[in-house]
Amino acid sequence: xxxxxxxxxxxxxxxxxxxxxxxxxxxxxxxxxxxxxxxxxxxxxxxxxxxxxxxxxxxxxxxxxxxxxxxxxxxxxxxxxxxxxxxxxxxxxxxxxxxxxxxxxxxxxxxxxxxxxxxxxxxxxxxxxxxxxxxxxxxxxxxxxxxxxxxxxxxxxxxxxxxxxxxxxxxxxxxxxxxxxxxxxxxxxxxxxx
Amino acid sequence: xxxxxxxxxxxxxxxxxxxxxxxxxxxxxxxxxxxxxxxxxxxxxxxxxxxxxxxxxxxxxxxxxxxxxxxxxxxxxxxxxxxxxxxxxxxxxxxxxxxxxxxxxxxxxxxxxxxxxxxxxxxxxxxxxxxxxxxxxxxxxxxxxxxxxxxxxxxxxxxxxxxxxxxxxxxxxxxxxxxxxxxxxxxxxxxxxxxxxxxxxxxxxxxxxxxxxxxxxxxxxxxxxxxxxxxxxxxxxxxxxxxxxxxxxxxxxxxxxxxxxxxxxxxxxxxxxxxxxxxxxxxxxxxxxxxxxxxxxxxxxxxxxxxxxxxxxxxxxxxxxxxxxxxxxxxxxxxxxxxxxxxxxxxxxxxxxxxxxxxxxxxxxxxxxxxxxxxxxxxxxxxxxx
Numbered sequence: 001x002x003x004x005x006x007x008x009x010x011x012x013x014x015x016x017x018x019x020x021x022x023x024x025x026x027x028x029x030x031x032x033x034x035x036x037x038x039x040x041x042x043x044x045x046x047x048x049x050x051x052x053x054x055x056x057x058x059x060x061x062x063x064x065x066x067x068x069x070x071x072x073x074x075x076x077x078x079x080x081x082x083x084x085x086x087x088x089x090x091x092x093x094x095x096x097x098x099x100x101x102x103x104x105x106x107x108x109x110x111x112x113x114x115x116x117x118x119x120x121x122x123x124x125x126x127x128x129x130x131x132x133x134x135x136x137x138x139x140x141x142x143x144x145x146x147x148x149x150x151x152x153x154x155x156x157x158x159x160x161x162x163x164x165x166x167x168x169x170x171x172x173x174x175x176x177x178x179x180x181x182x183x184x185x186x187x188x189x190x191x192x193x194x
Numbered sequence: 195x196x197x198x199x200x201x202x203x204x205x206x207x208x209x210x211x212x213x214x215x216x217x218x219x220x221x222x223x224x225x226x227x228x229x230x231x232x233x234x235x236x237x238x239x240x241x242x243x244x245x246x247x248x249x250x251x252x253x254x255x256x257x258x259x260x261x262x263x264x265x266x267x268x269x270x271x272x273x274x275x276x277x278x279x280x281x282x283x284x285x286x287x288x289x290x291x292x293x294x295x296x297x298x299x300x301x302x303x304x305x306x307x308x309x310x311x312x313x314x315x316x317x318x319x320x321x322x323x324x325x326x327x328x329x330x331x332x333x334x335x336x337x338x339x340x341x342x343x344x345x346x347x348x349x350x351x352x353x354x355x356x357x358x359x360x361x362x363x364x365x366x367x368x369x370x371x372x373x374x375x376x377x378x379x380x381x382x383x384x385x386x387x388x389x390x391x392x393x394x395x396x397x398x399x400x401x402x403x404x405x406x407x408x409x410x411x412x413x414x415x416x417x418x419x420x421x422x423x424x425x426x427x428x429x430x431x432x433x434x435x436x437x438x439x440x441x442x443x444x445x446x447x448x449x450x451x452x453x454x455x456x457x458x459x460x461x462x463x464x465x466x467x468x469x470x471x472x473x474x475x476x477x478x479x480x481x482x483x484x485x486x487x488x489x490x491x492x493x494x495x496x497x498x499x500x501x502x503x504x505x506x507x508x509x510x511x512x513x514x515x516x517x518x519x520x521x522x523x524x525x526x527x528x529x530x531x532x533x534x535x536x537x538x539x540x541x542x543x544x545x546x547x548x549x550x551x552x553x554x555x556x557x558x559x560x561x562x563x564x565x566x567x568x569x570x571x572x573x574x575x576x577x578x579x580x
Contacts, residue, residue: 024377028206031379038206040377044316065490066565067376155206 005061007146008069011133012054012086013078013102015044018133022076023055025137025155026146030059032158033151039067052081059146074144076136077103078119095144099132115143115182122174127167134160134168135175142179149176197246200385207380209347209373210235210277213303214243215380216351217275219388222301223249224274226263228256228282231315232371233305236277257282261289265298269427271418273355275301279371280309283322284329290364291330292429294452297362297406297414299393301354304366305374308559318371319559320482320533326366327511333449335456337463338366338511340481344378350508356391357463361455362413368510370533372483372562396423406448407434412455456512464514467506470496474503475526476575479518479542481507483562484531491568502572513541522549527575531555531563551578 009026013019020042027040037060044053056069071091077083077098087109090096095113098105101121105114117139123132134156141149153169160168200219207215213236217225225244229237241251250267254260260276267274278286283304293300306322308314322329326338337357339350350367358365396403396415405425408414414434417423426436431448433439439448456463470492471477480488485506495502507514522528527550530539539554546552555563555571 024206027377031206032204038378040206040208041372042375064378065486065493066562067372067378067486068562 006064007059007074008072008091009057009059009074009076009146010054010069010072010086010089011057011076011078011136012052012082013099014082015051015053017078018130019053019078020044020055021159022133022137023057025134025152025159026140027057027059028158029147029151029155030057033154034147036061036147037064039064041067041069052079052085054082054086074140074146076140078132078136080104097136097140097143099136115139115179117175117178117182119175122178123171126171126174131168131171134171138172138175138177139179140175141172142176143183197243199247200388201382202384203382205380205382206377207344207348208235208375208377209341209344209369210305210375211239212344212347212380213277213351213367213369213374214239215382216348217301217355218243218247218249219348219382219385220273220352220355221390221392222273222275222355223247224251224264224267224270224272225249225276226252226254226260226267226274227276227278228254228260230279230282232307232374233277233279233282233303235374236303236305257285258289261286261293261302264300264302265289265293265296268298268300269296269418269425271420273299273359275303275355277303277305279305280307280313280315280322281311283325287325287329288331290366291332291334293364294330294334294336295332295429295448296427297416297452298364299355299358299362299416300364301351301358302364302366303351303354304368306368306370314560316371317560318483318533318562320368320370320484321537321559322368323510323532323534323537326368333453335453336366336511337361337363337456337509338368340368340485340507340510341373342482342485342506343373344376344380346508347373348380348382352388352390356389359393360391360413361459361463362393362416363452363456366511368482370482395421400424404434405436406432408451408455412451412458460512460516463509464512465508466514466517467504467508469504469506470501471503471505474501475524476500476502476529476572477505477521477525477527478502478529478531478568478572479505479507479538480531481510481538484533487563487565488531488568490565491572494565494569495572500572500576507538510538513538513545515545518542518545519547522546525550527578528552529555529568529571529575531568533557533559533563551575
């Protein structure tokens with residue numbers, strides 16, 4: 001795995017998609033199981049469901065003081081509104097990831113590093129679209145090296161209801177395998193997984 | 195399954211969850227509240243955890259009733275708390291005063307959001323600092339703590355219970371939305387490593403016991419309902435027996451004692467974390483989430499060769515008056531970042547007595563203060579004097 005000093009990640013979509021949970025799992029994987037420092041903050045409106053929301057994760061080798069993410073290196077978009085709202089914040093040279101079926105990307109917005117996955121469709125095929133966030137985490141783990149895949153799996157097992165553990169690990173593996181396929185297709189050997 | 199009182203281990207908790215676990219580790223077994231963003235996760239977590247530990251969680255009709263139930267529970271002999279934000283904190287004010295007057299140990303966690311009124315329910319502010327100080331009517335002293343991380347939320351909630359039990363008053367935790375909603379590593383120690391202080395109990399006979407007669411340390415031992423001692427609890431001005439005394443003398447004696455038990459123990463109550471302070475000529479005084487931005491700015495300034503230092507206020511009330519007074523003649527400037535129009539900075543200015551300039555770096559809420567703004571203020575402070 002390539003080492004880095006600090007990475008800023010934003011997950012964004014609408015309330016009910018597990019956006020905050022995705023950030024929580026990534027942060028937990030880094031902080032507890034990968035022994036790095038991590039913070040996860042969240043943004044949402046007064047609505048319980050349906051409004052735009054985001055979770056912001058910082059993973060660092062050092063103590064994190066300012067926990068807000070202004071210009072992420074990785075932006076994960078799971079709704080059109082979230083994409084429109086956040087695309088301008090993506091750092092130059094950053095990675096854009098989106099749900100193929102839920103977000104229409106303007107060609108002029110597509111950065112050099114851009115990946116998409118029909119995460120919600122895959123989750124539906126696995127039984128419930130509620131696991132789209134976990135599919136996305138699996139995909140993220142294949143295309144960007146933030147934490148060890150094992151750490152992510154342990155964080156998922158630590159976070160989901162016991163009866164859904166197998167399904168969630170399946171969802172994670174589905175996303176991860178698809179990610180590996182995408183990477184191979186792009187012939188970018190430096191992105192090969194750990 | 196046997197539920198654990200203390201979740202010893204490493205967690206990735208948000209501040210609200212950490213507050214809940216701190217309360218349980220401190221021995222809290224009663225919570226009455228009304229969920230409100232951004233404090234909801236405290237109520238949510240503790241509503242799950244308390245019943246499995248044999249405790250009681252009640253969702254009340256509003257925050258006035260919540261605070262009243264907490265006082266009642268404490269007199270019933272259990273450690274009790276509530277949590278709230280913005281409008282709910284305003285509603286609790288009258289009964290917080292009742293808690294002060296009746297010397298009732300309890301903890302109130304206010305996870306601050308933007309105000310006034312309904313304001314910004316999901317966004318950060320530090321606008322209730324002065325409300326925590328004197329939001330209830332009459333003259334009194336209060337203790338308030340300001341956590342700057344989920345780990346602080348755990349640690350300070352335990353300390354809040356300890357202080358409330360030791361000094362017999364409501365202790366306020368002044369958190370904020372970012373601390374409440376931010377997840378970070380929280381290390382929960384072993385149960386035997388956690389210091390727990392319980393309220394002083396009477397040692398005299400039933401006949402001799404006076405429920406509001408202080409011992410040498412200024413604190414009156416507390417018999418609770420069912421202990422077998424005769425007690426009388428009233429918000430009216432009362433004497434050592436707890437009986438109303440409607441005259442200036444009784445008022446003077448009672449209020450004097452409520453004030454003195456805190457003022458005379460300031461050195462034991464006040465805690466600050468002093469970083470890079472020894473040779474500092476520009477000192478940032480900060481609390482809560484703003485203390486993190488301040489530390490970043492101090493480190494950035496140090497990298498530029500500027501002698502900046504930080505006083506992180508862990509207790510905001512009482513204010514560390516003596517520390518500020520002693521530093522004021524030695525430093526070039528004080529800077530205070532806070533997410534309000536300038537509240538604690540008034541106290542800072544008062545304590546410097548004009549000995550050096552004091553600068554406020556602030557916004558009215560909705561976002562936290564960027565370290566860059568504090569760093570610019572440090573640059574200005576250095577230029578201003580040289």
